[in-house]
Amino acid sequence: MDIKTIYLLIPLAPLFGAMVAGLFGWAISRKVAHTVTIAGVAVAFALSAWTLNNLVNGGESFNGTVYTWMTINGVDFNVGFLVDKLTAMMMCVVTFVSLMVHVYTIGYMEEDPGYNRFFSYISLFTFSMLMLVMSNNFVQLFFGWEAVGLVSYLLIGFWFKRPTAIFANMKAFLVNRVGDFGFLLGIGLVLFHFGSLDYAAVFAKAPSLQNETVSIISGHTWSLMTLTCILLFIGAMGKSAQFPLHVWLPDSMEGPTPISALIHAATMVTAGIFMVSRMSPLFELSDTALNFVMVIGAITALFMGFLGIIQNDIKRVVAYSTLSQLGYMTVALGASAYSVALFHLMTHAFFKALLFLGAGSVIMGMHHDQDIRNMGGLRKYMPITWITSLIGSLALIGTPFFAGFYSKDSIIDAVKASHLPGAGFAYFAVVAGVFVTAFYSFRMYFLVFHGKERWMQKGHGHDHHDDHDDHGEHHGLGPNDKPHESPWVVTLPLILLAIPSVIIGAIAIEPMLFGDFFKGVLFVNTEAHPAMEELAHEFHGWVDMAAHAFVGLPVWLAIAGVVLSYVFYMVKPELPAACEKFFNSIGVNKLLENKYYMDFLFINVFAAAGRAIGTVLWKVGDALLIDGLVVNGLAKITGWFAFLVRRVQTGYIYHYAFAMIIGALVLITVWLAVPLAALAH
Secondary structure, eight states, X not given: OOHHHHHHHHHHHHHHHHHHHXXXXXXXXXXXXXXXXXXXXXXXXXXXXXXXXXXXXXXXOEEEEEEEEEEETTEEEEEEEEESHHXXXXXXXXXXXXXXXXXXXXXXXXXXTTHHHHXXXXXXXXXXXXXXXXXXXXXXXXXXXXXXXXXXXXXXXXXXXXXXXXXXXXXXXXXXXXXXXXXHHHHHHHHHHHSOOBHHHHHHHGGGGTTOEEEEETTEEEEHHHHHHHHHHHHHHHHTTOTTTTTHHHHGGGSOHHHHHIIIIISGGGHHHHHHHHTHHHHTTOHHHHHHHHHHHHHHHHHHHHHHHTXXXXXXXXXXXXXXXXXXXXXXXXTTOHHHHHHHHHHHHHHHHHHHHHHHHHHHHTTSOOBGGGOOOXXXXXXXXXXHHHHHHHHHTTOTXXXXXXXXXXXXXXXXXXXXXXXXXXXXXXXXXXXXXXHHHHHHHHHHHSSSOGGGGOOSOOSSOOSSOTTOOOOOOOTTOOOOOOOHHHHHHHHHHHHHHHHHHHHHHIIXXXXXXXXXXXXXXXXXXXXXXXXXXXXXXXXHHHHHXXXXXXXXXXXXXXXXXXXIIIIOTTHHHHHHXXXXXXXXXXXXXXXXXXXXXXXXXXXXXXXXXXXXXIIIIIIIIIIIIIIHHHHHHHHHHHHHHHHHOOOOHHHHHHHHHHHHHHHHHHHHHHHHHHHHO
16 A cells, blocks of 8 residues: 555545445444444544654655646645644544544433434544645645534534524634634735745745735735734634634533534644644744734633633533633744644643543533532542543643643743743743643532532532533432443543543653654744744753752642642632622622623624624615615616506507607608708708
């Protein structure tokens, strides 16, 4: 089997599974549906792992066209693959997490009537994501970009009988369209000025266009590179949920928990991070664009973390955590520490998928009650879920020797070393974010797994989202029920995700950040952006890095966050209510509960303005001008003219004879009048 066939098989295997489960779901059993889709993703993962191993051991990168779709004015629109170490790493992350989610889904969706349809969707999503990361040109990148958006729409609204799910998937779709509009404009600029959509050709030509300017408004010129990069990044802001296009991600928790792990931990939301890293040869030519990226990431990292503190839905706490961590990755991109951003992308994929799937296991054990205020003491009832969730939480807050520590600490150091104007604010945001992350993560952990068993007092449903019932009914533990550990198809993925959440950071930090793993793939102008050089100078091995962490501020801030959450929710449970009362009095709580009024702004200002403009165009432009004047107006004129003609057509012969005589007289008069007028002159 030649190399191109192997690379083709990687995305096509999940596509085949998706087609079988989707098109023939009505005819095949549940067992066949999950077997064929899991087999497809397993094949993709095995081949992705083989590809990564081959490249790490000296194999050559592949950049070639698989199929030419069309050629217009000498510009080729191709389906092609660029498989280098960056691609291979992304392929392994996507397929491994997807495989874990597929196995987990067998247990989680066991009672759902849409079982086969769900497996079809998640396999189709895996195919779409693989097409995105394997692309070697902007056309295929955009295809994968839109395909993951479409499948996420189907997955978020999977329980389509629930109004909140339909609202959430429409919100995700529309907000992503805003980002994608900027992305498409950026691709258009690339095509117009670079004359190609192939990565290699565009990157080769980029330095010669560094000082090129474009004039959008007469008299105002913009740097071509800055404008192109910012427009491309607007696409990433939508897909990777950066402020202010972040509003869709928390609402997307309306979908089943497995897709929360798949889409919002490891794959779709990291597409923007991957894209900016792939475009590093362009972004390195514009400090303005890098600064913009860094500041947007810093705002997201800190302010989305604050919202995690007040959430009571277990999945929404993890969702806001995802937003915050995506902000960290974006800050690293702005500091030109692309390898650090990708390193955090990888470690985060494992521990965040673990936390989402752990949350799903808790929801199953609690009979689909998602409110953490109704939990407590689950540690002894769900030991595997407890220990794996603890590992995920420790990795998330950056505990030394855990995977998240190495990537998160490297981001903080990279920002500290950056010389961009926004680096000061970004450094404050990512350092303060460490405390915030630790506080809300362990608030959730303590409320769920420790303390008194609050579900004993609550024998009925509460104000939460039931994660299985597509009629939106609420459930909870009955008076005689007890939480229970989930079946092995749920706990096995938790264990398999917990292992890399601990060890992958120590294994990968040296080759990915300071070795030649990304050599020739990521481009950094070290003279202008020396962050990675400074990090390399200070790095003396993973053990030394973890040992020295205890003299730095971030680790102590994380410890302070954990201790404070323990005091608040274990030792002095009356403190949160007192704090809430104080923050209510100064309006902070209201600000956080309304999510900084971003939803209000989008729905009541932008969406309302859009609807108002649409209404005016409909009533004035369409109904009055087009239908009323142009279409119906012409019809009325024709009808009026026909009415006059009908009056003449009486059917009486003497009327017609009279008309002929009058006509003849008029013609004779005209015929005689012309020569008489000539004689008079």
